[in-house]
Amino acid sequence: MKRNTVIQIGLVVAAGILLPIGLLVSSAVAQPRPTTLSDSEEPGSVIVFPKFIRGVVTPTGLGTTAKTEIAVSVVCPKGATCFEGQKVKIRFHWVCGGDETDDFFCQDTDFDVQTTVNGTAVFGSERVGPANVVVPLPPCSKGYLIGWVENTADQPIKYDGLIGNAVLREAASAVSSYNGIPIQADPALANGALITLTDNDGLAFDGEPGHYQAVTGVIYASVAFDKPPANTPSYYSSTVGAQNTLLTLLTLDTLANRPNYPTFVDLNFYNSQEVLTSTSTSFVCWESVKLSKIDGSLTQSLQGARKGSLVSDAAEKVAFGGIDDTDGPVTLLGLVETLEGPSGVQRSYSNEVWNDSVPVPTVFVPN
Numbered sequence: 001m002k003r004n005t006v007i008q009i010g011l012v013v014a015a016g017i018l019l020p021i022g023l024l025v026s027s028a029v030a031q032p033r034p035t036t037l038s039d040s041e042e043p044g045s046v047i048v049f050p051k052f053i054r055g056v057v058t059p060t061g062l063g064t065t066a067k068t069e070i071a072v073s074v075v076c077p078k079g080a081t082c083f084e085g086q087k088v089k090i091r092f093h094w095v096c097g098g099d100e101t102d103d104f105f106c107q108d109t110d111f112d113v114q115t116t117v118n119g120t121a122v123f124g125s126e127r128v129g130p131a132n133v134v135v136p137l138p139p140c141s142k143g144y145l146i147g148w149v150e151n152t153a154d155q156p157i158k159y160d161g162l163i164g165n166a167v168l169r170e171a172a173s174a175v176s177s178y179n180g181i182p183i184q185a186d187p188a189l190a191n192g193a194l195i196t197l198t199d200n201d202g203l204a205f206d207g208e209p210g211h212y213q214a215v216t217g218v219i220y221a222s223v224a225f226d227k228p229p230a231n232t233p234s235y236y237s238s239t240v241g242a243q244n245t246l247l248t249l250l251t252l253d254t255l256a257n258r259p260n261y262p263t264f265v266d267l268n269f270y271n272s273q274e275v276l277t278s279t280s281t282s283f284v285c286w287e288s289v290k291l292s293k294i295d296g297s298l299t300q301s302l303q304g305a306r307k308g309s310l311v312s313d314a315a316e317k318v319a320f321g322g323i324d325d326t327d328g329p330v331t332l333l334g335l336v337e338t339l340e341g342p343s344g345v346q347r348s349y350s351n352e353v354w355n356d357s358v359p360v361p362t363v364f365v366p367n
Helices: none
Strands: 011-014 017-020 046-053 068-074 087-096 108-116 120-124 142-150 162-171 174-179 181-183 203-205 219-224 243-250 263-271 276-283 286-290 307-312 333-340 347-352 362-364
Touching: 046 068, 046 162, 046 243, 046 333, 068 108, 108 120, 142 162, 142 286, 162 333, 162 347, 174 333, 219 243, 219 333, 243 276, 276 286
Parallel strands: 174 347
Antiparallel strands: 011 017, 046 142, 046 181, 068 120, 068 162, 087 108, 087 142, 162 174, 203 362, 219 307, 243 286, 243 333, 263 276, 263 307, 333 347
């Protein structure tokens, strides 16, 4: 955390004489970035896409296409020797959010995709449109996608070569894209070395030897506040109005195809004049929700501003019922998506979020 420079002027008494202390200046001290933390701007052994949506649209000139198109490319890892046509296998999981009013169950479907170094695998959330790989359909309407490199024996390995992006089409004329989030493996591991799994065969993101690097549990973002259609109250339904911002949140602390504790996050929104609105949200594994659904005051008219900022507190899982899970601090990843149009969805844009560089140990447990 950076500290503001402090300037103080005062007097001391020495031998009965008043003397000026002078200027006492405490300079800002740069905090070193933890070496265990993943770098989202470098290729990884794991890649996370915070949001997919099911369904099809028919954009002008493109024909029928899936609402979500995923492109995953592989580059030669730093320090490795790669050859033409070298195959790389990636294990993916479509992961769904759970229902806080029902069983807290996070449904999951996994599949393998094979491509090559300098090749790109392209697939969608539906089996239509441009794609060079056919994959199983997601088991839910919305959620997140995670993938990691494996060897031919289906074991996770270090191969820091994954990059990629996702294209989201909320409507035929509304298209946006965002970059996937790469996560690297232990820098001390050799390329192709096995990742050490946890006792329950989970993938550990903690920066420990033999594991993946860590991610964080706090997000920052710039946001556009919701603007409902004319003559519609601020608590309007899920129908998209003149402008809506969707906040997508997920935790990698997921028990796939098992019940999970709910994740709670306190959210601090500031309008452009720094007026604070403190609120919170909770979800099971994943959620994508309009700002005005989180809090009815997060509209342009009630905030008195078109845009503002979001600073979250640390995310945490809270024990509930007889669910077999672990409570406490958890990772938090996200995406901000804004939809615009005088009627329906006509335009959209997406933005990645920032973090506080504080690692949070986490385990993703596949089914």
